[in-house]
Amino acid sequence: MNISVGFLMVIIALALACGAAVGWAFAASRGRAGVDAARAEADSARAAAQASREQLLVAQGQQARLEDDFERLAEKSQEESALLAALSPIAHQLGQVDRYVRSLDAKNAEQFARIGQQLANDAKTTVQLASTTQSLASAMRNSSARGAWGEVQLRRVVEAAGMLAHMDFDEQKASAGFVDSGSASGAGNAVSGAPSKGRPDMLIHLPGGGQIPIDSKVPMGAYLEAMEISPSDLERAKERAGHLTDHAKAVRSHVNTLVKRNYPGDFANSPQLTVMFLPSEALLSQALDSDPGLLEYALGQGVIPTSPASLLALLRSVAAVWRSESASAEAAEIVAVGRELVDRLSVFVDHLAKLGKSLQGSVKAYNSAMASLESRVLVSYRKFDSLGEKAKALQAPPQISSEAAQIREATAPEL
Numbered sequence: 340m341n342i343s344v345g346f347l348m349v350i351i352a353l354a355l356a357c358g359a360a361v362g363w364a365f366a367a368s369r370g371r372a373g374v375d376a377a378r379a380e381a382d383s384a385r386a387a388a389q390a391s392r393e394q395l396l397v398a399q400g401q402q403a404r405l406e407d408d409f410e411r412l413a414e415k416s417q418e419e420s421a422l423l424a425a426l427s428p429i430a431h432q433l434g435q436v437d438r439y440v441r442s443l444d445a446k447n448a449e450q451f452a453r454i455g456q457q458l459a460n461d462a463k464t465t466v467q468l469a470s471t472t473q474s475l476a477s478a479m480r481n482s483s484a485r486g487a488w489g490e491v492q493l494r495r496v497v498e499a500a501g502m503l504a505h506m507d508f509d510e511q512k513a514s515a516g517f518v519d520s521g522s523a524s525g526a527g528n529a530v531s532g533a534p535s536k537g538r539p540d541m542l543i544h545l546p547g548g549g550q551i552p553i554d555s556k557v558p559m560g561a562y563l564e565a566m567e568i569s570p571s572d573l574e575r576a577k578e579r580a581g582h583l584t585d586h587a588k589a590v591r592s593h594v595n596t597l598v599k600r601n602y603p604g605d606f607a608n609s610p611q612l613t614v615m616f617l618p619s620e621a622l623l624s625q626a627l628d629s630d631p632g633l634l635e636y637a638l639g640q641g642v643i644p645t646s647p648a649s650l651l652a653l654l655r656s657v658a659a660v661w662r663s664e665s666a667s668a669e670a671a672e673i674v675a676v677g678r679e680l681v682d683r684l685s686v687f688v689d690h691l692a693k694l695g696k697s698l699q700g701s702v703k704a705y706n707s708a709m710a711s712l713e714s715r716v717l718v719s720y721r722k723f724d725s726l727g728e729k730a731k732a733l734q735a736p737p738q739i740s741s742e743a744a745q746i747r748e749a750t751a752p753e754l
Contacts, residue, residue: 485557485559486555486557488557488618489540489555489556489557489616489617489618490510490540490555492555492616492618492647493540493541493553493555493616493618493650494510494541496616496647496650496651496654497541497543497654499651500651500654500655500657500658501655501658502543502654502657502658508541508542508543508544509541509542509544510540510541510542539552539553539554539602539613540553540554540555540616541553541555543614543654543657545608545610545657545660546660546661546664547608548608549606549608549609549610550606550608550609551609551610551612551613551614551657552602552603552605552606552609552613552614553613553614553615553616553650554597554600554602554613554614554615554616555616555617555618556590556593556615556616556617557617557618557622558586558589558590558592558593558617558622558626559622560589561582561583561585561586561588561589562582562583562586562621562622562625564582564585565579565582565583565586565625568582580629583625583628583629584629584630586622586625586626586629587625587626587627587629587630587633588630590617590622590623590626590630590633590644591630591633591636591637593615594615594633594636594637594640594642594644595640597613597615597642598640598641598642600613603641611641612641612642612643613641613642613643614642614643614645614650614653615637615642615643615644615645616645616646616650617644617645617646618647619646619647620646620647620648622646623644623645623646624646626644709736712736
């Protein structure tokens with residue numbers, strides 16, 4: 340394309356030169372009169388040739404620039420081709436990454452859908468749990484329901500300790516002369532400190548006929564009110580502390596009630612203490628935190644506040660005492676059987692000695708009889724032969740060896 344433009348410019352320049360020559364020839368033939376016109380035309384032709392020459396130079400400059408641009412484009416194309424060749428593995432890897440990302444996005448979308456479904460189920464469960472919790476909280480505000488729950492927890496702890504009903508403990512057993520606490524006489528006994536003849540929730544039997552009364556108490560009204568306030572809620576911190584203080588007062592009030600009932604007075608061999616069972620660890624710990632002197636006060640009054648863990652430890656100790664008592668009883672029984680065996684063995688030896696003496700007398704009597712037979716009886720028996728009458732043959736008595744005839748004497752040191 341650049342060569343055609345240059346060739347065209349050369350043709351144009353030659354045409355212009357030819358035109359100028361033709362004009363000059365025409366002017367010369369016209370004479371002097373047309374010299375000026377010819378000169379003017381020649382000047383015009385020269386101007387046109389100069390313009391053509393300038394245009395040719397411009398066209399050559401443009402051709403040079405176009406060639407430079409073409410070379411640069413060719414070099415750039417080669418560089419881009421090399422770059423594309425170098426980037427081809429990266430492009431392949433990017434394609435794999437793209438496919439992996441698309442697969443990962445699909446999996447994430449599926450997982451997000453599952454998570455959304457799980458969150459919906461969790462929200463539903465949370466609503467149900469909130470409803471159940473509300474129902475449970477309402478039930479725990481009922482004193483009868485709380486009492487039943489406390490008794491169930493108490494029985495579970497006792498069973499976990501390995502104790503057996505009616506052997507190691509009794510439930511709701513009234514002592515002799517039980518008087519209803521609601522009667523006038525019952526109130527008088529409680530105030531005077533005399534035996535209340537009450538009905539504890541459980542009696543733990545001890546070796547030697549002792550008993551430990553256990554009463555289950557569930558003070559949860561103020562505790563539930565306090566738990567409804569978050570510990571991080573600083574604005575209601577004072578209100579929460581007030582509810583916990585009321586909870587500690589309620590526990591102390593139950594201690595005073597058990598002191599007035601005086602359960603240990605109903606049992607002669609009681610260790611003079613009453614166990615107050617709280618069916619939750621938090622009930623006891625929160626009360627002791629709010630009233631640090633509560634435990635010392637209760638112990639001083641003969642009341643032991645316990646939670647499931649501490650009561651289990653106490654009952655395991657009682658069970659260990661029972662096992663020790665059972666082992667001692669078995670050892671005493673073995674000693675008694677041994678003594679009886681010694682006594683009976685002594686009697687048996689006496690009888691055996693008498694039997695030996697009797698056997699010895701029998702052997703002497705047998706020997707005497709044999710001597711009498713041979714020296715006295717058989718002499719008369721032989722006279723029948725002299726009379727001519729054959730006597731019936733006699734069977735010889737059995738012989739007794741010397742070893743059998745001799746009674747063995749005892750040589751053991753015990754005899």
